[in-house]
Amino acid sequence: MDAAVTAGPRKAQQIYACALDLLAAEGFDNLTMEEVARRSGVNKTTLYRWWPSKDALLAAALTAAAPLQITIPDTGSLRGDLTALAAEIARLLTAEDTAAIAIAVLSASAQRPELAAVGHRFFGDRLEHEQQIFDRAVERGEIGPDTDTATVMDLLAGALWSHLILRGRPLTPEYLRATTDIVVRGVSA
Amino acid sequence: MDAAVTAGPRKAQQIYACALDLLAAEGFDNLTMEEVARRSGVNKTTLYRWWPSKDALLAAALTAAAPLQITIPDTGSLRGDLTALAAEIARLLTAEDTAAIAIAVLSASAQRPELAAVGHRFFGDRLEHEQQIFDRAVERGEIGPDTDTATVMDLLAGALWSHLILRGRPLTPEYLRATTDIVVRGVSA
Amino acid sequence: MDAAVTAGPRKAQQIYACALDLLAAEGFDNLTMEEVARRSGVNKTTLYRWWPSKDALLAAALTAAAPLQITIPDTGSLRGDLTALAAEIARLLTAEDTAAIAIAVLSASAQRPELAAVGHRFFGDRLEHEQQIFDRAVERGEIGPDTDTATVMDLLAGALWSHLILRGRPLTPEYLRATTDIVVRGVSA
């Protein structure tokens, strides 16, 4: 039906790919529109015709390419699910191919509204899926029905972010376990 | 007996003050060396004579002026202490005079090693004081002796950061309470 | 059909004019790219986009605007022609509108290859026309056919340059006459 909702230039895919490659390779600040244009074989004018700024282009690229994905586990227990989720988040923040992008976009959130919106959408999308974990835990009677999914995820993801980025310390398996333990105990019925 | 070794230019204090003012007012990216120089009545050359980069200057300014301070509460219970601490962190991240600086320096941590070092030092310094809270809680028998202070603070502070910055949601009293509740329950003996 | 290939910025003419004005007014050393840019209503970036250096810009300006021109006399005798030529050179080196430029470019020749090239071209172009004077003198039998035009012009122009610039003495009519006399006698058959 909708042939292409994708409002954008013909080489949008190349542009997105180049932008994300550069983001991963050079970091947010060293990514330049001129280099994106050069690499994707497009004129800078074209870039600005479709996206008003570097932020907007990156936001579009991140949204379209969705390079950051998390699989929602189903291990049969809340503890198992949250442990798996923590490992997944840790992977996102440290794996070679995703760390640079994840850190770039999330740390830009604080200063760049457009990228923050991407981050918010990312977290919002995830929340829907994460909700399943908690729904199942409620069914199993592991937690009460009024446990707030977002708050729990804030604790879990925030702790990892704080440890890795704000404190600059490594995300060891022990750390993941200790963190998950506290959270699980904290919400258990 | 000489008061200070003060490695730095004669107008270091003005420079630091202007730099932090600009940081708060304009954000990290819109802070320019030329404007710092202009405002502090110093030549750009002098800035570069003493600090090799914007990051280094800001790191020095943040270290010297220490605009971010937290008071460590002592309410008689772990729950009370952590609630107060959460409120204190929330204040730092939202109060008019500190939010911009705190967010700027913390979000820059991910991309700027020199500022990250300032952040790490900030967290390290705090940790020593926060340890008291947990020592007292252990004495009272509220928590086990092997509870890791840093991990708990990661959970608490990380959740606030995630909620406010990564999710873009407000830090309401309810949210602070819910978060603290989970953490306190999670570590309680 | 297009009038000019004009490799150069759109306001090339203004730029050239301003550059030469400044050269005449301020001298070579006090001519700054920023002032050229400012006066010609162009950004400094544009200057550097087209010319890699001050020398290159001035070389282009001098070549394009050709502010230094000499008319080749034809008085019917070698003595008359050389006298007129000497007067013409003296005019170039002393007249208000040309002296500053002539002296600037010629004295820069010794240190600035790019300007030297302009000077060489200037002398080369002139030589072709000056050759006529000597061809006519050979026809009239005033001088031998193997007289070297460049050498004679070196003597004449060099003497004026030496007197005015190296010795710092004025170019009086008597001096011009004395110089021409020696040269004419020196080459006469």
Added chain:
Amino acid sequence: MDAAVTAGPRKAQQIYACALDLLAAEGFDNLTMEEVARRSGVNKTTLYRWWPSKDALLAAALTAAAPLQITIPDTGSLRGDLTALAAEIARLLTAEDTAAIAIAVLSASAQRPELAAVGHRFFGDRLEHEQQIFDRAVERGEIGPDTDTATVMDLLAGALWSHLILRGRPLTPEYLRATTDIVVRGVSA
């Protein structure tokens, strides 16, 4: 008697030497006061205490060290003397140890009054000695008694300068001979 008329700093000799070395090695424009100070083990302040400018320092260095000297020949004939003199001038303008200095100071003459004064003094001093050549030639009856020495030297030296610097052509023995021939014939009785 004159303990030291030398108004100047204690290390004046080193300073002069370094200045001339740098002048020869780097050219006029690339010679910096800071480098002269550094090399001669003197503080920049000392330089400015004694000489108000780069030009003044170089003028003093050139005057004190007198690195450019010409020997006045006595071959028994005007032609021989002028030939020798031309060779001497050519040497000054091309020999490795003197060319850079000679060209630097002479070409600066046009723009730098203080260096021009040095040049004028150099030419004036020489003129006294060159006068001898012409006095002898008058005695021998080779030239008339009213021949102007300065004018003849202007022709000779100016031609070499013009050829080498303004035209950028080499000073070959043939060129020196041709030039001298014309001048000698031009002034012969």
Added chain:
DNA sequence: CGATAAACGAGACGGTACGTCGCGTCTTGGT
């Protein structure tokens, strides 16, 4: 021999211009 004044070392400083970079806009010529 010790006071005293000149000369000096050290180097921070304000200032001007440099040449460069990337942004985001504007102009233009070819299809």
Added chain:
DNA sequence: ACCAAGACGCGACGTACCGTCTCGTTTATCG
């Protein structure tokens, strides 16, 4: 009539020397 190609204005970058300045520390002369 459109739109790519790219010239352009703009602002900041980080650097190089300039010439000035203050402040102690030598030196060397003279009382």
